[in-house]
Amino acid sequence: xxxxxxxxxxxxxxxxxxxxxxxxxxxxxxxxxxxxxxxxxxxxxxxxxxxxxxxxxxxxxxxxxxxxxxxxxxxxxxxxxxxxxxxxxxxxxxxxxxxxxxxxxxxxxxxxxxxxxxxxxxxxxxxxxxxxxxxxxxxxxxxxxxxxxxxxxxxxxxxxxxxxxxxxxxxxxxxxxxxxxxxxxxxxxxxxxxxxxxxxxxxxxxxxxxxxxxxxxxxxxxxxxxxxxxxxxxxxxxxxxxxxxxxxxxxxxxxxxxxxxxxxxxxxxxxxxxxxxxxxxxxxxxxxxxxxxxxxxxxxxxxxxxxxxxxxxxxxxxxxxxxxxxxxxxxxxxxxxxxxxxxxxxxxxxxxxxxxxxxxxxxxxxxxxxxxxxxxxxxxxxxxxxxxxxxxxxxxxxxxxxxxxxxxxxxxxxxxxxxxxxxxxxxxxxxxxxxxxxxxx
DNA sequence: TCTGGGGTCCTAGGACCC
DNA sequence: TCTGGGGTCCTAGGACCC
Numbered sequence: 142x143x144x145x146x147x148x149x150x151x152x153x154x155x156x157x158x159x160x161x162x163x164x165x166x167x168x169x170x171x172x173x174x175x176x177x178x179x180x181x182x183x184x185x186x187x188x189x190x191x192x193x194x195x196x197x198x199x200x201x202x203x204x205x206x207x208x209x210x211x212x213x214x215x216x217x218x219x220x221x222x223x224x225x226x227x228x229x230x231x232x233x234x235x236x237x238x239x240x241x242x243x244x245x246x247x248x249x250x251x252x253x254x255x256x257x258x259x260x261x262x263x264x265x266x267x268x269x270x271x272x273x274x275x276x277x278x279x280x281x282x283x284x285x286x287x288x289x290x291x292x293x294x295x296x297x298x299x300x301x302x303x304x305x306x307x308x309x310x311x312x313x314x315x316x317x318x319x320x321x322x323x324x325x326x327x328x329x330x331x332x333x334x335x336x337x338x339x340x341x342x343x344x345x346x347x348x349x350x351x352x353x354x355x356x357x358x359x360x361x362x363x364x365x366x367x368x369x370x371x372x373x374x375x376x377x378x379x380x381x382x383x384x385x386x387x388x389x390x391x392x393x394x395x396x397x398x399x400x401x402x403x404x405x406x407x408x409x410x411x412x413x414x415x416x417x418x419x420x421x422x423x424x425x426x427x428x429x430x431x432x433x434x435x436x437x438x439x440x441x442x443x444x445x446x447x448x449x450x451x452x453x454x455x456x457x458x459x460x461x462x463x464x465x466x467x468x469x470x471x472x473x474x475x476x477x478x479x480x481x482x483x484x485x486x487x488x489x490x491x492x493x494x495x496x497x498x499x500x501x502x503x504x505x506x507x508x509x510x511x512x513x514x515x516x517x518x519x520x521x522x523x524x525x526x527x528x529x530x531x532x533x534x535x536x537x538x539x540x541x542x543x544x545x546x547x548x549x550x551x552x553x554x555x556x557x558x559x560x561x562x563x564x565x566x567x568x569x570x571x572x573x574x575x576x577x578x579x580x581x582x
Numbered sequence: 583t584c585t586g587g588g589g590t591c592c593t594a595g596g597a598c599c600c
Numbered sequence: 601t602c603t604g605g606g607g608t609c610c611t612a613g614g615a616c617c618c
Contacts, residue, residue, distance in 0.1 A: 187585090192586065194587090348614080410585085410586070
């Protein structure tokens with residue numbers, strides 16, 4: 142009976158994904174425009190030239206790790222002539238767009254997963270190629286020819302496996318940069334998986350891999366063969382899903398349209414230590430401008446703004462201070478001026494004299510369409526007053542309890558924006574009289 | 583001397599409600 | 601003396617990703 146066909150069979154639901162990932166992306170971008178960097182040890186450094194954010198194969202071979210501070214590789218750099226470049230994110234973004242555009246020719250469904258990697262939905266494409274490996278090679282050659290970027294391609298029935306196949310394509314030269322698990326036999330995969338460390342699996346980071354190893358699960362094969370119930374009991378639903386993905390059961394869909402960000406952050410480390418509120422304020426104003434521009438681009442408004450500052454945790458001799466505060470916005474807004482006022486107000490609450498500040502930042506809590514007008518972020522904790530207009534609520538409470546009984550709690554963070562004098566103590570408060578200076582009505 | 587900048591999801595536990 | 605139970609919401613913190 143035709144109706145019964147809705148029951149999924151393994152073959153009917155079999156998926157096929159490719160993961161295309163640019164090798165050493167930032168370094169490769171730099172090499173496109175400066176071929177003399179080819180075959181030489183190159184690192185791209187983070188903001189303030191602090192630490193390595195991309196490494197060429199030559200540099201990796203020297204033992205330079207991701208995130209290694211530049212000053213720690215000085216000896217290596219002198220000895221081996223490591224070339225260090227400051228990062229140029231505009232360039233990398235542009236190169237990324239070019240590469241992703243080319244990939245769209247290969248599949249109608251592509252998910253741009255990060256600046257240097259994309260998933261391709263390969264379902265129904267097999268008929269167009271002698272093999273999917275051939276398709277992978279075509280992608281690789283075309284990207285190299287048209288953009289100058291070297292890539293590896295992993296192909297498999299689940300995203301997690303495609304990531305792993307990509308890893309294999311990168312590490313094992315015999316695959317010639319394209320690895321298709323779907324074209325390999327069970328025993329070939331068993332052999333391969335038994336040699337790959339469990340920490341290489343997408344979703345298995347440092348903490349979990351250490352715990353897994355301690356429990357005897359040391360290889361990809363062991364993780365794949367662990368029982369779902371056991372994984373769930375010890376590591377939760379995410380790891381259970383990872384186990385299923387490793388067995389070729391696709392649990393993660395393509396996400397072709399990127400959903401709007403829920404949080405938009407802008408922060409920087411300072412090149413030199415900062416001590417004054419004025420300097421911090423200038424930086425914070427810049428961050429708000431940058432973040433609110435992203436906010437407007439995605440058509441959101443900001444419901445609350447998180448400001449944070451901290452000293453340099455690496456300088457253990459220094460007096461340390463780290464603090465942050467969330468300022469709720471009575472009227473969600475995407476206006477730079479308004480957001481800056483709120484952020485600077487928050488900064489004023491957490492700033493303390495006498496510290497050497499190293500970093501500051503802001504995070505905007507974005508509200509997208511559905512939540513825009515509801516003002517659901519804040520609750521008075523006593524009833525169902527929803528702060529569509531925080532000022533009005535504070536006014537009302539003050540009338541009820543007497544003037545100044547209620548203050549605007551900057552601790553408004555943690556969800557309690559207003560505090561009754563007789564009932565709760567906020568972390569930070571400001572007098573009601575100051576508020577109009579902060580949020581111009 | 584010198585150590586990046588973004589993000590997401592899940593879970594445990596407490597507060598609160600009926 | 602004995603003091604429910606189920607559901608929801610919220611937060612902090614942990615873990616992961618690039």
